[in-house]
Amino acid sequence: METREEAAFAWVEQVLGGRILSRRLQSRWRNQWFLEVERDGAIERVVLRGFRNPGYTAEDTSGARAMLTLEAQALEALQDVPVATPRYLGSNPDLGWMLMEWLDGDSELTQIADEDRRFAIYQGYVEELATLHAYPLDKIRLPDAMPRPASSRAFREELIARHEGFYRSLALPDAEPVLELGLQWVKHNDISSERPLGLGLGDVGPNQFLFVEDRFHALVDFEYAVIGDPLMEMGMMRGRDVTYHTGRMTEHMRHYGACYERLTGIPLDLKALQYWTIAGPALWNVYTVMGTQRADPAMIDLAFLFAYEVQQKRCILEGIAEYYGFRLTRPELPKPTNTLLSPLAQALAAQLDGHFREQAGEDPYAASFARYSASIARTLALGDGTALMLETANREELGALLGHRIGDWRHGLRELEALIAADWEKDLERRINMLYRCEVRREYLYEPMQRATGVSHGWPMSRFDV
Template structure:
């Protein structure tokens, strides 16, 4: 990408050159879910500041997840033994942070063999153990992160409640049975005790750290950082290892317990992987409802539908329920859309070969995925909705109706607690499997994802 070909806010490039005491010599959009840019600033003496620019174009005042939080946490951790990118500068006017570029790769599943994956994951779990042993008083982050939780319930539910508050406007008109059930389940089964309150990353695990050879070079992505139960990060690791298989989890949490001195239980990891999924699905569902999203809609659809299915499986595992998969429509039964198929073919055959930059190619491929999803929705959407409506009718002992009215009746029954956990979860899982099947072009961006076994 040419340095002149960008849509960054006016004045931001001057700020970068001031930080680097030179001239901007490289500016490339990074291919990632959240907006980021690779930046080089070359000084008069030939030295180069190699930076990684993160930008939050629509910051939400008081949000519990923010780039400002990420920058502040990294600034504090730079003074500790926890490897993080150096914060080179924070621009309050543009809500932009410039970090040092860290050597190594984040793609542990893609570039490392099984033996290397294990060594890297062991080094990573040792770092998380050290993180949780840090004295919160020494970090001086209370002004940024807010009050520390006073008990296990506050530790488990504080971040969830903050998400619900932040997205209250969206959720007021968007009632999803699985999100509603997940929130209710987290409140009913909240942990009864917490060993200590620590700084937790809140979204930690594979792909959110960089590595070289057998060692972690930096833990990245601290926008969820907060005070909490250390077991939350173990649940986070389960979730991220689900999405980015890295050799499994066998023995890692027992190693963590030895290194940190903080007791580990399987029940805690099970609870917090559900907590991470439910609170993480709230903004993902919201993103999927935004037609003008600046980020990749294709990836968000993948996170939503694979994530919904994995949430059901985690809930079932925690409650000892064996889920039953549904049948799917015959792939030959739905009428194909000539216009949508033509659009997908034109994007792939006529446009993609002439697109040069990695970012533009990735977005063009995203568009092809969205067209493929729309084509499947055209062919099978009505059959999927009819199957879900029929399931709800059987669940409630009522006559079948259309899906919109069936969902309203289901939500009413859930609010009145008229449905037991097992039959309700069986329905939610069948719906999640159907949705994942329907949006297979997006779901296949992360194919065949399954939970790793816990000790």
């Protein structure tokens, strides 16, 4: 019986009229192949991109397939825009694949040690984004399936209603006071300025583009392409810089604003950018907490979800603090210590990272799964000697905020969540600081998962008021 991949390879050869000479599977969760195809005596390099792990969208694959189809249509539409992208070569919704040019370049900007080199490359990237955002939608053959709001205000209102509605429908077992605060803040604050709607990529920032040597080369990753307020993804970029830290982000924001103004005549609205800096993680994190609260052991990216989610909650809090000029106080963190259980947790990590990775052989998916699982074991090892001290500090601070001693931590968080829902502005600075310190302590525990999944650790969001 023909496998899904074999059917896809046959489709590629049919589309290109050639023969596949070599193929390499991308490591990690995405089913993506790098292919070399011989056609008319020449070698053509292409990328065969599959749909995302269906655990991100639904139990079946229909939602993931629909996302891939829209991603393919977005790349096809981008062929009309004067920005650098791979050539679109086709898609097959029935099989669940899209085909595009395989461009030269590297995406791992955060691996460059030279700060000035990173900065120069990134300047070219934000210039390209400004060009994309400023390009008139009427000149682009947009896919019919891509929603086109009436205005940037309508886009914002629809986005808030959709994401909050989804979040309220989850009925999560544990309280989420940070998300509740973020959602309440987004609903009760507004943006006074309007910008023309633009075509955006939805997920921009460090490691989301290709560069060659010391220059930007091409935009990649189009699965969250959206027609909306351009400042949404620029605000969210500031949070991505926490997760994949490259530095000097406020300078990049100002450079983007200058480029966009030169193209459109519209200056950068700093308050609108700060609004989206908060709204981005507050709205999009509603999908992440579903994965962390209902942790599916079959999901390869579970360690990444925990590593990412804690940082994005911190970005909500740091963003609100910046908006009002609050100063945040970092907590003291303990030094790791060993307990009676520490050797067992460390042995489990070593087994997963050694024996089971060896068993994976040349399967990059299985090898990555073993490495990520080992990072969860290392997190448990770290927490075994430090979690009690961190939890004690959290309980004391939450009790002081609520005005009474905390017995059950989960009940205390549920009480705080209800207070925030009833009056989000009350004791705002105290609440922000307390929740911020709790997230910093949690991120301390999650460092092994962050290191294993390539996530930066401990970087604050760059602020305009510092």
